[in-house]
Amino acid sequence: MSETTNNSGSQAPQASSGTRLLPRITVQAFCEKSQTAQLVESTLSDRRMAKVALTTHNGGLEGAIETYRANPTPNLLMIETLLPPERIPEALEQLAEYCDPGTRVIVLGHVNDVVLYRQLIRAGVSEYIVLPTEADTLVSAIADLFASEDAEPIGRTIGFVSAKGGSGSSTIAHNSAWATAQSLQQQVLIVDMDMAFGTAGLNFNQDPPYGIADAVLAKEKLDAVMLDRLISKAASNINLLAAPGTLEETCDFNEDDFEQVIELVQSTIPLIVLDIPHLWCGWVRRTLSTLDEIVIVAEPDLANLRNAKTMVDTIKSMRPNEPDPLLVLNRVGLPKRPEISATEFATAIECPLIGQVPFDAALFGTAANNGQMIAEVSASNKINEAFLAISDRVTGRSRLQTEARASGIGLSSLMKMLKRA
Numbered sequence: 001m002s003e004t005t006n007n008s009g010s011q012a013p014q015a016s017s018g019t020r021l022l023p024r025i026t027v028q029a030f031c032e033k034s035q036t037a038q039l040v041e042s043t044l045s046d047r048r049m050a051k052v053a054l055t056t057h058n059g060g061l062e063g064a065i066e067t068y069r070a071n072p073t074p075n076l077l078m079i080e081t082l083l084p085p086e087r088i089p090e091a092l093e094q095l096a097e098y099c100d101p102g103t104r105v106i107v108l109g110h111v112n113d114v115v116l117y118r119q120l121i122r123a124g125v126s127e128y129i130v131l132p133t134e135a136d137t138l139v140s141a142i143a144d145l146f147a148s149e150d151a152e153p154i155g156r157t158i159g160f161v162s163a164k165g166g167s168g169s170s171t172i173a174h175n176s177a178w179a180t181a182q183s184l185q186q187q188v189l190i191v192d193m194d195m196a197f198g199t200a201g202l203n204f205n206q207d208p209p210y211g212i213a214d215a216v217l218a219k220e221k222l223d224a225v226m227l228d229r230l231i232s233k234a235a236s237n238i239n240l241l242a243a244p245g246t247l248e249e250t251c252d253f254n255e256d257d258f259e260q261v262i263e264l265v266q267s268t269i270p271l272i273v274l275d276i277p278h279l280w281c282g283w284v285r286r287t288l289s290t291l292d293e294i295v296i297v298a299e300p301d302l303a304n305l306r307n308a309k310t311m312v313d314t315i316k317s318m319r320p321n322e323p324d325p326l327l328v329l330n331r332v333g334l335p336k337r338p339e340i341s342a343t344e345f346a347t348a349i350e351c352p353l354i355g356q357v358p359f360d361a362a363l364f365g366t367a368a369n370n371g372q373m374i375a376e377v378s379a380s381n382k383i384n385e386a387f388l389a390i391s392d393r394v395t396g397r398s399r400l401q402t403e404a405r406a407s408g409i410g411l412s413s414l415m416k417m418l419k420r421a
Protein backbone atom coordinates (compact mmCIF):
# COMPACT_ATOMS: atom_id res chain seq x y z
CA MET A 1 0.00 0.00 0.00
CA SER A 2 1.39 3.41 -0.83
CA GLU A 3 1.47 6.04 1.85
CA THR A 4 1.02 9.71 1.22
CA THR A 5 0.80 11.89 4.24
CA ASN A 6 1.74 15.39 5.24
CA ASN A 7 2.77 14.21 8.68
CA SER A 8 6.45 14.17 9.43
CA GLY A 9 8.33 12.02 11.89
CA SER A 10 6.95 9.10 13.84
CA GLN A 11 6.13 10.92 17.09
CA ALA A 12 2.44 11.56 17.62
CA PRO A 13 1.79 15.24 16.86
CA GLN A 14 1.51 17.47 19.88
CA ALA A 15 -0.91 20.30 20.34
CA SER A 16 0.64 23.73 20.04
CA SER A 17 -0.49 27.30 19.81
CA GLY A 18 0.83 29.64 17.11
CA THR A 19 -0.53 32.28 14.78
CA ARG A 20 -3.67 31.43 12.91
CA LEU A 21 -3.20 29.91 9.50
CA LEU A 22 -5.86 30.65 6.96
CA PRO A 23 -8.08 27.67 6.14
CA ARG A 24 -7.52 25.57 3.01
CA ILE A 25 -9.56 27.89 0.82
CA THR A 26 -9.36 28.57 -2.89
CA VAL A 27 -8.76 32.18 -3.91
CA GLN A 28 -8.95 33.45 -7.49
CA ALA A 29 -7.90 36.97 -8.35
CA PHE A 30 -8.87 38.83 -11.53
CA CYS A 31 -6.45 41.70 -12.11
CA GLU A 32 -6.40 44.55 -14.60
CA LYS A 33 -2.74 45.48 -14.04
CA SER A 34 0.33 43.28 -13.86
CA GLN A 35 1.54 45.10 -10.69
CA THR A 36 -1.71 44.09 -8.97
CA ALA A 37 -1.26 40.47 -10.03
CA GLN A 38 2.28 40.58 -8.62
CA LEU A 39 1.04 42.11 -5.39
CA VAL A 40 -1.62 39.41 -5.01
CA GLU A 41 0.89 36.65 -5.76
CA SER A 42 3.32 38.08 -3.21
CA THR A 43 0.77 37.35 -0.46
CA LEU A 44 1.76 33.70 -0.80
CA SER A 45 5.02 34.36 1.00
CA ASP A 46 3.06 35.28 4.14
CA ARG A 47 2.96 32.21 6.39
CA ARG A 48 -0.74 32.68 7.12
CA MET A 49 -1.34 31.82 3.45
CA ALA A 50 0.49 28.46 3.62
CA LYS A 51 -2.65 26.36 2.99
CA VAL A 52 -4.37 28.73 0.56
CA ALA A 53 -4.63 27.77 -3.13
CA LEU A 54 -4.37 31.07 -5.02
CA THR A 55 -4.48 31.72 -8.75
CA THR A 56 -4.36 35.04 -10.58
CA HIS A 57 -6.00 35.81 -13.92
CA ASN A 58 -6.09 38.78 -16.26
CA GLY A 59 -9.25 40.64 -16.96
CA GLY A 60 -10.83 42.37 -13.96
CA LEU A 61 -14.59 42.32 -13.54
CA GLU A 62 -15.44 41.51 -17.16
CA GLY A 63 -12.95 38.62 -17.14
CA ALA A 64 -14.49 37.26 -13.97
CA ILE A 65 -18.05 37.47 -15.32
CA GLU A 66 -16.96 35.68 -18.49
CA THR A 67 -15.17 32.94 -16.53
CA TYR A 68 -17.87 32.25 -13.97
CA ARG A 69 -20.68 32.06 -16.49
CA ALA A 70 -19.61 28.45 -16.91
CA ASN A 71 -17.37 27.69 -13.93
CA PRO A 72 -17.90 27.31 -10.20
CA THR A 73 -16.66 30.22 -8.08
CA PRO A 74 -13.92 29.75 -5.44
CA ASN A 75 -14.21 30.48 -1.70
CA LEU A 76 -12.83 33.98 -2.27
CA LEU A 77 -12.80 36.16 -5.35
CA MET A 78 -10.49 39.19 -5.46
CA ILE A 79 -11.35 41.53 -8.27
CA GLU A 80 -9.48 44.56 -9.43
CA THR A 81 -11.52 47.09 -11.33
CA LEU A 82 -10.67 50.21 -13.30
CA LEU A 83 -14.33 50.99 -13.97
CA PRO A 84 -15.62 54.44 -12.93
CA PRO A 85 -17.26 54.24 -9.46
CA GLU A 86 -20.81 54.64 -10.79
CA ARG A 87 -20.44 51.54 -12.99
CA ILE A 88 -18.89 49.21 -10.39
CA PRO A 89 -22.08 48.23 -8.47
CA GLU A 90 -23.90 47.34 -11.68
CA ALA A 91 -21.03 45.16 -12.95
CA LEU A 92 -20.78 43.46 -9.57
CA GLU A 93 -24.48 42.74 -9.64
CA GLN A 94 -23.95 40.93 -12.92
CA LEU A 95 -21.11 38.91 -11.37
CA ALA A 96 -23.27 38.08 -8.34
CA GLU A 97 -25.65 36.16 -10.61
CA TYR A 98 -22.88 33.67 -11.25
CA CYS A 99 -21.45 33.46 -7.73
CA ASP A 100 -22.03 30.23 -5.88
CA PRO A 101 -23.43 30.47 -2.37
CA GLY A 102 -20.63 30.94 0.15
CA THR A 103 -18.24 32.76 -2.22
CA ARG A 104 -16.87 35.98 -0.72
CA VAL A 105 -15.76 38.92 -2.82
CA ILE A 106 -13.04 41.49 -2.15
CA VAL A 107 -12.92 44.38 -4.62
CA LEU A 108 -9.60 46.10 -5.34
CA GLY A 109 -10.29 49.58 -6.61
CA HIS A 110 -8.42 52.71 -7.60
CA VAL A 111 -10.86 55.25 -6.20
CA ASN A 112 -10.87 56.25 -2.55
CA ASP A 113 -14.57 56.91 -2.20
CA VAL A 114 -16.45 56.29 1.02
CA VAL A 115 -19.87 56.41 -0.65
CA LEU A 116 -18.80 53.69 -3.06
CA TYR A 117 -17.36 51.70 -0.15
CA ARG A 118 -20.66 51.77 1.75
CA GLN A 119 -22.63 50.95 -1.37
CA LEU A 120 -20.47 47.90 -2.09
CA ILE A 121 -20.57 46.60 1.48
CA ARG A 122 -24.36 46.98 1.47
CA ALA A 123 -24.47 45.01 -1.79
CA GLY A 124 -22.69 42.07 -0.14
CA VAL A 125 -19.05 42.73 -1.05
CA SER A 126 -16.90 41.66 1.90
CA GLU A 127 -14.23 44.35 1.55
CA TYR A 128 -13.19 47.20 -0.72
CA ILE A 129 -9.45 47.87 -0.71
CA VAL A 130 -7.93 50.91 -2.38
CA LEU A 131 -4.80 50.34 -4.47
CA PRO A 132 -1.86 50.71 -4.22
CA THR A 133 -1.57 48.74 -1.04
CA GLU A 134 0.69 46.25 0.73
CA ALA A 135 0.54 42.44 0.63
CA ASP A 136 0.03 42.49 4.40
CA THR A 137 -3.17 44.52 4.03
CA LEU A 138 -4.55 41.94 1.61
CA VAL A 139 -3.64 38.99 3.84
CA SER A 140 -5.13 40.71 6.89
CA ALA A 141 -8.37 41.37 4.99
CA ILE A 142 -8.55 37.69 4.01
CA ALA A 143 -7.72 36.65 7.57
CA ASP A 144 -10.51 38.88 8.94
CA LEU A 145 -12.96 37.08 6.70
CA PHE A 146 -11.82 33.51 7.18
CA ALA A 147 -9.72 33.23 10.32
CA SER A 148 -10.86 35.77 12.87
CA GLU A 149 -12.43 34.70 16.17
CA ASP A 150 -15.86 35.82 15.03
CA ALA A 151 -15.60 34.61 11.41
CA GLU A 152 -18.34 32.18 10.40
CA PRO A 153 -16.95 28.63 10.14
CA ILE A 154 -16.37 28.02 6.45
CA GLY A 155 -16.78 24.26 6.40
CA ARG A 156 -20.00 22.81 5.03
CA THR A 157 -20.67 19.46 6.71
CA ILE A 158 -22.28 16.61 4.78
CA GLY A 159 -22.94 13.29 6.50
CA PHE A 160 -23.56 9.98 4.73
CA VAL A 161 -25.17 7.15 6.67
CA SER A 162 -26.63 3.85 5.52
CA ALA A 163 -30.19 2.77 6.28
CA LYS A 164 -28.91 -0.77 6.84
CA GLY A 165 -25.35 -1.96 7.38
CA GLY A 166 -23.53 -2.45 4.08
CA SER A 167 -25.95 -0.47 1.91
CA GLY A 168 -22.98 1.46 0.58
CA SER A 169 -22.92 4.80 2.42
CA SER A 170 -19.12 4.78 2.67
CA THR A 171 -18.72 3.98 -1.02
CA ILE A 172 -21.18 6.73 -2.01
CA ALA A 173 -19.58 9.20 0.44
CA HIS A 174 -16.05 8.66 -0.90
CA ASN A 175 -17.01 8.77 -4.57
CA SER A 176 -19.20 11.85 -4.11
CA ALA A 177 -16.39 13.56 -2.19
CA TRP A 178 -14.07 12.75 -5.09
CA ALA A 179 -16.58 14.19 -7.58
CA THR A 180 -16.80 17.37 -5.48
CA ALA A 181 -13.04 17.73 -5.20
CA GLN A 182 -12.57 17.31 -8.95
CA SER A 183 -15.50 19.38 -10.19
CA LEU A 184 -15.21 22.30 -7.76
CA GLN A 185 -11.43 22.11 -7.36
CA GLN A 186 -11.90 22.73 -3.67
CA GLN A 187 -10.37 21.01 -0.69
CA VAL A 188 -12.56 18.27 0.72
CA LEU A 189 -11.98 16.45 4.01
CA ILE A 190 -13.34 12.95 4.55
CA VAL A 191 -13.83 12.11 8.22
CA ASP A 192 -14.14 8.35 8.70
CA MET A 193 -16.15 7.96 11.90
CA ASP A 194 -16.24 4.17 11.73
CA MET A 195 -13.28 3.70 14.09
CA ALA A 196 -13.10 -0.08 14.02
CA PHE A 197 -14.12 -0.98 10.48
CA GLY A 198 -13.83 2.23 8.45
CA THR A 199 -12.76 1.85 4.81
CA ALA A 200 -11.82 5.41 3.78
CA GLY A 201 -8.10 4.58 4.07
CA LEU A 202 -8.51 1.35 2.10
CA ASN A 203 -10.68 2.96 -0.56
CA PHE A 204 -8.05 5.65 -1.23
CA ASN A 205 -5.15 3.20 -0.91
CA GLN A 206 -3.75 5.03 2.11
CA ASP A 207 -2.54 3.85 5.49
CA PRO A 208 -1.84 7.08 7.35
CA PRO A 209 -0.26 6.86 10.81
CA TYR A 210 -2.72 9.27 12.43
CA GLY A 211 -6.36 10.05 12.01
CA ILE A 212 -9.74 10.52 13.62
CA ALA A 213 -8.99 8.38 16.71
CA ASP A 214 -6.03 10.64 17.64
CA ALA A 215 -8.22 13.71 17.14
CA VAL A 216 -11.08 12.44 19.30
CA LEU A 217 -8.85 11.04 22.03
CA ALA A 218 -6.79 14.25 22.29
CA LYS A 219 -9.95 15.89 23.71
CA GLU A 220 -9.25 19.43 24.93
CA LYS A 221 -5.60 19.23 23.79
CA LEU A 222 -6.77 19.25 20.18
CA ASP A 223 -6.21 22.54 18.37
CA ALA A 224 -6.03 23.63 14.74
CA VAL A 225 -2.28 23.03 14.48
CA MET A 226 -2.48 19.52 15.90
CA LEU A 227 -5.50 18.72 13.77
CA ASP A 228 -3.65 19.83 10.69
CA ARG A 229 -0.92 17.31 11.42
CA LEU A 230 -3.42 14.50 11.89
CA ILE A 231 -5.00 15.10 8.49
CA SER A 232 -3.38 13.19 5.64
CA LYS A 233 -3.59 13.82 1.93
CA ALA A 234 -5.33 11.04 0.02
CA ALA A 235 -5.56 12.46 -3.52
CA SER A 236 -5.69 15.77 -5.31
CA ASN A 237 -7.93 18.04 -3.15
CA ILE A 238 -8.91 15.06 -0.97
CA ASN A 239 -7.85 15.05 2.68
CA LEU A 240 -8.47 12.33 5.17
CA LEU A 241 -9.04 11.86 8.85
CA ALA A 242 -8.84 8.11 8.56
CA ALA A 243 -10.13 5.55 11.02
CA PRO A 244 -7.52 3.30 12.60
CA GLY A 245 -9.39 0.16 11.49
CA THR A 246 -8.30 -1.64 14.65
CA LEU A 247 -10.25 -2.87 17.67
CA GLU A 248 -8.20 -0.91 20.21
CA GLU A 249 -10.95 1.64 20.73
CA THR A 250 -14.58 0.75 21.26
CA CYS A 251 -17.17 3.04 19.73
CA ASP A 252 -18.95 3.95 22.98
CA PHE A 253 -17.84 7.57 22.93
CA ASN A 254 -19.49 10.35 24.87
CA GLU A 255 -22.28 12.13 23.08
CA ASP A 256 -20.16 15.23 22.46
CA ASP A 257 -16.75 13.62 21.82
CA PHE A 258 -16.80 14.42 18.09
CA GLU A 259 -18.19 17.91 18.50
CA GLN A 260 -14.90 19.74 18.94
CA VAL A 261 -13.29 17.87 16.04
CA ILE A 262 -16.14 18.81 13.74
CA GLU A 263 -16.07 22.44 14.86
CA LEU A 264 -12.33 22.63 14.31
CA VAL A 265 -12.34 21.05 10.86
CA GLN A 266 -15.09 23.47 9.89
CA SER A 267 -12.72 26.31 10.51
CA THR A 268 -9.99 24.87 8.29
CA ILE A 269 -11.59 23.13 5.28
CA PRO A 270 -14.48 24.32 3.08
CA LEU A 271 -16.13 20.93 2.52
CA ILE A 272 -16.35 18.12 5.04
CA VAL A 273 -17.77 14.71 4.22
CA LEU A 274 -18.56 12.60 7.27
CA ASP A 275 -18.62 8.86 6.71
CA ILE A 276 -20.92 7.80 9.56
CA PRO A 277 -21.21 4.13 10.55
CA HIS A 278 -24.57 2.40 10.69
CA LEU A 279 -25.04 2.77 14.44
CA TRP A 280 -27.65 4.44 16.59
CA CYS A 281 -25.92 5.82 19.66
CA GLY A 282 -25.60 9.15 21.42
CA TRP A 283 -22.69 10.55 19.40
CA VAL A 284 -24.18 9.51 16.04
CA ARG A 285 -27.48 11.16 16.96
CA ARG A 286 -25.71 14.31 18.18
CA THR A 287 -23.55 14.46 15.03
CA LEU A 288 -26.60 14.08 12.78
CA SER A 289 -28.36 16.91 14.58
CA THR A 290 -25.55 19.36 13.77
CA LEU A 291 -24.79 18.67 10.09
CA ASP A 292 -25.63 20.94 7.16
CA GLU A 293 -26.80 18.04 4.99
CA ILE A 294 -27.57 14.39 5.71
CA VAL A 295 -27.65 11.74 3.00
CA ILE A 296 -29.29 8.41 3.76
CA VAL A 297 -28.02 5.63 1.51
CA ALA A 298 -30.42 2.73 1.14
CA GLU A 299 -30.94 -0.38 -0.95
CA PRO A 300 -34.42 -0.70 -2.43
CA ASP A 301 -35.71 -3.45 -0.12
CA LEU A 302 -38.12 -3.61 2.79
CA ALA A 303 -35.66 -3.57 5.71
CA ASN A 304 -33.90 -0.51 4.24
CA LEU A 305 -37.28 1.14 3.71
CA ARG A 306 -38.37 0.51 7.32
CA ASN A 307 -35.04 1.81 8.68
CA ALA A 308 -34.88 4.79 6.31
CA LYS A 309 -38.42 5.80 7.32
CA THR A 310 -37.63 5.74 11.05
CA MET A 311 -34.35 7.58 10.47
CA VAL A 312 -35.97 10.28 8.33
CA ASP A 313 -38.82 10.79 10.84
CA THR A 314 -36.42 11.01 13.77
CA ILE A 315 -33.99 13.33 11.98
CA LYS A 316 -36.78 15.65 10.84
CA SER A 317 -38.21 15.95 14.35
CA MET A 318 -34.72 16.32 15.85
CA ARG A 319 -33.84 19.27 13.58
CA PRO A 320 -37.05 20.90 12.39
CA ASN A 321 -35.30 24.04 11.11
CA GLU A 322 -32.57 22.29 9.13
CA PRO A 323 -32.85 20.84 5.62
CA ASP A 324 -34.59 17.46 5.37
CA PRO A 325 -32.38 14.42 4.86
CA LEU A 326 -31.74 13.37 1.25
CA LEU A 327 -32.02 9.87 -0.19
CA VAL A 328 -29.63 7.94 -2.42
CA LEU A 329 -30.65 4.49 -3.60
CA ASN A 330 -27.70 2.18 -4.09
CA ARG A 331 -27.13 -1.30 -5.48
CA VAL A 332 -30.22 -0.83 -7.64
CA GLY A 333 -30.95 -3.68 -10.06
CA LEU A 334 -29.27 -6.48 -8.10
CA PRO A 335 -30.00 -9.52 -10.32
CA LYS A 336 -33.09 -11.50 -9.34
CA ARG A 337 -33.90 -9.31 -6.32
CA PRO A 338 -37.46 -8.04 -6.14
CA GLU A 339 -37.11 -4.29 -5.58
CA ILE A 340 -39.25 -1.41 -4.37
CA SER A 341 -39.41 1.26 -7.08
CA ALA A 342 -37.43 4.44 -6.50
CA THR A 343 -40.53 6.65 -6.59
CA GLU A 344 -42.41 4.45 -4.15
CA PHE A 345 -39.41 4.35 -1.82
CA ALA A 346 -38.88 8.11 -1.84
CA THR A 347 -42.60 8.82 -1.47
CA ALA A 348 -42.94 6.39 1.44
CA ILE A 349 -40.12 7.96 3.43
CA GLU A 350 -41.01 11.54 2.33
CA CYS A 351 -37.50 12.41 1.36
CA PRO A 352 -36.05 13.87 -1.87
CA LEU A 353 -34.29 11.26 -4.02
CA ILE A 354 -31.00 12.77 -5.21
CA GLY A 355 -29.39 9.79 -6.89
CA GLN A 356 -29.65 6.17 -7.91
CA VAL A 357 -26.55 4.02 -8.25
CA PRO A 358 -26.85 0.68 -10.01
CA PHE A 359 -25.46 -2.57 -8.64
CA ASP A 360 -22.24 -3.45 -10.46
CA ALA A 361 -20.23 -6.11 -8.66
CA ALA A 362 -17.29 -6.09 -11.08
CA LEU A 363 -16.84 -2.31 -11.14
CA PHE A 364 -17.28 -1.67 -7.40
CA GLY A 365 -15.31 -4.81 -6.52
CA THR A 366 -12.37 -3.74 -8.69
CA ALA A 367 -12.44 -0.21 -7.27
CA ALA A 368 -12.53 -1.52 -3.67
CA ASN A 369 -9.75 -4.05 -4.22
CA ASN A 370 -7.50 -1.52 -6.00
CA GLY A 371 -8.14 1.27 -3.48
CA GLN A 372 -9.49 3.45 -6.29
CA MET A 373 -12.55 5.56 -6.95
CA ILE A 374 -15.05 4.53 -9.65
CA ALA A 375 -13.90 7.50 -11.79
CA GLU A 376 -10.34 6.18 -11.67
CA VAL A 377 -11.35 2.65 -12.66
CA SER A 378 -13.77 3.79 -15.37
CA ALA A 379 -13.74 7.52 -16.11
CA SER A 380 -16.43 7.37 -18.79
CA ASN A 381 -18.90 5.27 -16.77
CA LYS A 382 -22.36 6.84 -16.44
CA ILE A 383 -22.32 6.06 -12.71
CA ASN A 384 -19.94 9.03 -12.30
CA GLU A 385 -22.78 11.33 -13.34
CA ALA A 386 -24.78 10.10 -10.35
CA PHE A 387 -21.87 10.96 -8.04
CA LEU A 388 -21.59 14.41 -9.63
CA ALA A 389 -25.32 15.01 -9.21
CA ILE A 390 -25.15 13.98 -5.54
CA SER A 391 -22.13 16.23 -5.05
CA ASP A 392 -23.85 19.20 -6.71
CA ARG A 393 -26.94 18.80 -4.58
CA VAL A 394 -25.16 18.47 -1.25
CA THR A 395 -22.75 21.33 -1.92
CA GLY A 396 -25.63 23.59 -2.97
CA ARG A 397 -24.30 24.08 -6.49
CA SER A 398 -26.48 23.06 -9.36
CA ARG A 399 -24.79 21.70 -12.46
CA LEU A 400 -28.02 22.30 -14.36
CA GLN A 401 -27.71 25.99 -13.61
CA THR A 402 -24.04 26.08 -14.58
CA GLU A 403 -24.79 24.36 -17.87
CA ALA A 404 -27.73 26.65 -18.46
CA ARG A 405 -25.47 29.67 -17.95
CA ALA A 406 -22.93 28.29 -20.40
CA SER A 407 -25.53 27.77 -23.09
CA GLY A 408 -27.42 30.96 -22.30
CA ILE A 409 -30.59 29.16 -21.20
CA GLY A 410 -32.84 31.43 -19.14
CA LEU A 411 -34.71 30.62 -15.95
CA SER A 412 -38.00 29.70 -17.59
CA SER A 413 -36.45 27.11 -19.92
CA LEU A 414 -34.45 25.81 -16.96
CA MET A 415 -37.69 25.28 -15.04
CA LYS A 416 -39.09 23.39 -18.04
CA MET A 417 -35.97 21.20 -18.13
CA LEU A 418 -36.36 20.48 -14.43
CA LYS A 419 -40.01 19.50 -14.90
CA ARG A 420 -39.01 17.12 -17.69
CA ALA A 421 -36.29 15.48 -15.55
Ligand SMILES: Nc1ncnc2c1ncn2[C@@H]1O[C@H](COP(=O)(O)OP(=O)(O)OP(=O)(O)O)[C@@H](O)[C@H]1O
Nearest residue numbers: 162165166167168169170171278331358359360364
Ligand atom coordinates in the same frame (compact mmCIF):
# COMPACT_ATOMS: atom_id res chain seq x y z
N1 LIG B 1 -23.49 -0.03 -6.32
C1 LIG B 1 -22.75 -1.04 -5.86
N2 LIG B 1 -22.59 -2.16 -6.60
C2 LIG B 1 -21.87 -3.19 -6.15
N3 LIG B 1 -21.21 -3.20 -4.97
C3 LIG B 1 -21.32 -2.10 -4.19
C4 LIG B 1 -22.09 -0.98 -4.59
N4 LIG B 1 -21.99 -0.03 -3.62
C5 LIG B 1 -21.22 -0.55 -2.65
N5 LIG B 1 -20.80 -1.78 -2.97
C6 LIG B 1 -19.96 -2.67 -2.19
O1 LIG B 1 -20.70 -3.02 -1.02
C7 LIG B 1 -19.84 -3.19 0.09
C8 LIG B 1 -20.33 -2.36 1.27
O2 LIG B 1 -20.19 -0.98 0.96
P1 LIG B 1 -19.85 0.12 2.06
O3 LIG B 1 -18.71 -0.29 2.88
O4 LIG B 1 -19.79 1.41 1.33
O5 LIG B 1 -21.19 0.02 2.93
P2 LIG B 1 -21.58 0.88 4.20
O6 LIG B 1 -23.01 1.23 4.05
O7 LIG B 1 -20.63 1.98 4.42
O8 LIG B 1 -21.41 -0.18 5.36
P3 LIG B 1 -21.51 0.17 6.93
O9 LIG B 1 -22.96 0.38 7.15
O10 LIG B 1 -20.99 -1.06 7.56
O11 LIG B 1 -20.70 1.38 7.17
C9 LIG B 1 -18.45 -2.80 -0.40
O12 LIG B 1 -17.74 -3.98 -0.68
C10 LIG B 1 -18.70 -2.01 -1.66
O13 LIG B 1 -17.64 -2.14 -2.58
Ligand SMILES: [Mg+2]
Nearest residue numbers: 169170194277
Ligand atom coordinates in the same frame (compact mmCIF):
# COMPACT_ATOMS: atom_id res chain seq x y z
MG1 LIG C 1 -19.46 2.47 6.11
